Amino acid sequence: MIYLDNAATTMHKPPQVGEAMLEALASFGNSARGTHCGALDAAHTVYRARVKLAQFFGCARADHVVFTSNITESLNIALNGMLDAGDHVISTALEHNSVLRPLYRLEAERGVALDLVPADRKGNVDYADFERLLRPNTKLIVCTHASNLTGNIVDVRRVAEIAHAHGALLVVDAAQTAGTRPVDMEALGADVLCFTGHKGLLGPQGTGGLCIREGVEIRPWKVGGSGVQTYSKTQPEQYPTRLEAGTMNGHGIAGLSAAVDYLNERGVAEIEAYEAALTKRFYEGAKEIPGVTIYGDHSGPHAAIVTLNLYDWDSGEVSDALSERYGIATRPGAHCAPRMHEALGTERQGAVRFSFSCFTTDEEIDAALSALRELSGCR
Amino acid sequence: MLREKKTYTVVTFPNTTAALAMEAACKENGMPGRIIPMPSVLSAGCGLSWRAAEEEHDLICAFLEEKGLIYQTVHVVEL
Numbered sequence: 001m002i003y004l005d006n007a008a009t010t011m012h013k014p015p016q017v018g019e020a021m022l023e024a025l026a027s028f029g030n031s032a033r034g035t036h037c038g039a040l041d042a043a044h045t046v047y048r049a050r051v052k053l054a055q056f057f058g059c060a061r062a063d064h065v066v067f068t069s070n071i072t073e074s075l076n077i078a079l080n081g082m083l084d085a086g087d088h089v090i091s092t093a094l095e096h097n098s099v100l101r102p103l104y105r106l107e108a109e110r111g112v113a114l115d116l117v118p119a120d121r122k123g124n125v126d127y128a129d130f131e132r133l134l135r136p137n138t139k140l141i142v143c144t145h146a147s148n149l150t151g152n153i154v155d156v157r158r159v160a161e162i163a164h165a166h167g168a169l170l171v172v173d174a175a176q177t178a179g180t181r182p183v184d185m186e187a188l189g190a191d192v193l194c195f196t197g198h199k200g201l202l203g204p205q206g207t208g209g210l211c212i213r214e215g216v217e218i219r220p221w222k223v224g225g226s227g228v229q230t231y232s233k234t235q236p237e238q239y240p241t242r243l244e245a246g247t248m249n250g251h252g253i254a255g256l257s258a259a260v261d262y263l264n265e266r267g268v269a270e271i272e273a274y275e276a277a278l279t280k281r282f283y284e285g286a287k288e289i290p291g292v293t294i295y296g297d298h299s300g301p302h303a304a305i306v307t308l309n310l311y312d313w314d315s316g317e318v319s320d321a322l323s324e325r326y327g328i329a330t331r332p333g334a335h336c337a338p339r340m341h342e343a344l345g346t347e348r349q350g351a352v353r354f355s356f357s358c359f360t361t362d363e364e365i366d367a368a369l370s371a372l373r374e375l376s377g378c379r
Numbered sequence: 380m381l382r383e384k385k386t387y388t389v390v391t392f393p394n395t396t397a398a399l400a401m402e403a404a405c406k407e408n409g410m411p412g413r414i415i416p417m418p419s420v421l422s423a424g425c426g427l428s429w430r431a432a433e434e435e436h437d438l439i440c441a442f443l444e445e446k447g448l449i450y451q452t453v454h455v456v457e458l
Contacts, residue, residue, distance in 0.1 A: 032395035035416045035427060043427075047399040063396045063449070228394050228417075228426035238449075241394040 160189025
């Protein structure tokens with residue numbers, strides 16, 4: 001199989017990820033539950049992962065790196081834990097449902113006011129719209145670093161400046177950028193940075209987290225076992241324990257930690273350049289194929305995503321043909337990004353997303369282009 | 380009695396991460412002591428503490444301040 005669905009999850013992981021997980025499965029006790037060597041092995045691994053990720057994402061404090069099971073959980077924790085009745089929040093049409101649905105629910109159930117910055121037909125936002133939508137009670141702006149549909153990069157630094165100038169906070173969804181380009185929360189101006197472990201970070205599914213700037217308060221939505229302060233009726237106040245009730249995914253975090261080692265050894269800047277070259281190779285080839293419509297703005301920095309349609313054909317049929325006839329894995333349909341598809345006018349047809357990783361090769365790109373050319377000729 | 384009682388310096392922490400940060404800093408700087416379960420004479424419940432010899436009290440206190448480590452209390456206690 002030629003796997004080009006890396007924006008959903010990366011399939012090819014560095015071998016040390018699996019090795020670390022196997023070792024953890026055979027040796028870990030429960031992190032933060034005792035001081036025997038099994039428990040401490042797990043606790044040390046989780047702690048080292050926090051330190052590594054704090055450095056990786058420019059988070060000033062390792063104890064402000066909170067582990068979750070995925071970025072959807074991270075975003076739910078951040079949004080539900082920061083927004084109250086009477087608050088106003090701004091987001092964008094580029095967002096995934098992991099942002100949109102928590103916001104819609106907060107709007108319906110908690111009386112939070114919501115505005116979305118629209119996207120144009122190329123999938124870009126107008127930054128003046130953030131300014132236009134700000135209100136005195138705007139508590140925060142939440143936006144993606146890159147659209148999971150078009151791959152367009154958002155100038156998060158610019159959004160942060162707008163938010164901070166008005167006393168609002170910025171929550172960033174780095175699902176599509178963490179591990180594939182430098183993501184530094186200080187440089188971006190993020191107050192909360194949400195990440196997932198299983199995409200560009202090359203870790204296992206079931207890992208993710210959030211990095212919190214010192215001084216930002218997030219209420220816990222789940223409370224329970226913490227390994228400390230057992231007789232207190234409330235969850236401990238200190239991060240990360242405040243947001244990490246229950247047994248952690250120590251085995252997964254061991255894999256994620258090994259993945260971060262790989263990224264640091266290879267270098268994120270090298271990965272960014274490598275993926276940019278793959279993306280350009282595919283884009284330049286695909287745009288010449290009769291019947292191909294490519295979405296998004298490829299004139300500037302871009303995540304390793306090219307999304308397209310072939311004629312007016314159903315995206316699911318095209319993706320299925322790529323899989324069945326050529327063994328090429330892509331993602332059709334709506335990609336959990338309803339507002340983005342509405343902006344592109346692709347609600348009915350959906351679109352076929354090709355997404356690349358640092359393990360994708362030029363030969364795989366060329367094979368995908370060749371398959372697209374053949375399908376194009378079937379008309 | 381499991382073992383002979385002795386007086387120790389014991390540092391308590393608000394959570395596991397803070398205790399592990401102490402452990403990492405001590406290892407890096409050759410400081411004495413090790414992680415132990417929270418002694419019940421200090422706090423009912425669970426959690427991790429740092430135990431060092433009684434005479435290391437001042438050294439440990441100075442180290443906590445110098446490194447800006449997060450902790451709750453430094454005790455001198457018989458365990």
